[in-house]
Amino acid sequence: MNILKGDIVSIKESDSLMLVFMEVEGHIFNSLLLENSDENRLEVGMDVHLIFKETEVTLATTDSIVSERNSFVSKITHIENGKVLANIRLDFLGHDINALITKGALHGLKCKVGDEFQWIVKASEVTLQTL
Template sequence: MNILKATIVSIKQVDELMLIFLDAEGIIFNSLVLKNSPENEFEVGMCVHLIFKETEVALATKESIVSERNGFISKITHIQNGKLLANITLDFFDNGINAVITKGALHGLKCKVGDEFRWFVKANEVTLQRI
């Protein structure tokens, strides 16, 4: 699981759907949250953990343009090859972000340790946890 510390900077709400904007290391993340329980009572200024699965992190070349709001460029620090999948570790302000991709995607993108790649995660795959 990927976990980053962040601060809520803005919340836009329509009915039970909240789009929450968060600052993690000076970079703005987005999270889509359903407001349907007491643990989803978030407010501006609150510190939270951003939590998202390795399988929800996608990679693209630095030049790629994607529709995802949570897209950031980071350097690959480690690659662990498996038979079908590869676990890529990226450095996001000294936080290790892990992405699990297929070996075919690893070779197609020509990923190497030290290369910079764009990584992104869909806003609806980012979970918030109160700190």
């Protein structure tokens, strides 16, 4: 599980949807949530953990253009090969981000330790935990 600490900087709500913007060490992430309940109300200024699964992290070359706003360039620090999947560890501002991709994708992208790649996680896959 990937976990980053951030601060809520903005919240946009429409009907039962809310888009929450968080700052993590100068980088803006967003999370798309279904509602802001009274018992777990999120507010600007709150500290939160951003939590997302390794299987929800996508890799792309650094020059790829994507629509997802949770897109950051980081260096690969470790590759663990399995029979079907590979776990790619990236260094994001001193935090480990893990991506679980197929071996075919690993070879197609020609991933090597030390290379920089863009990693992407959809806003709908980022869960928030208040601190």
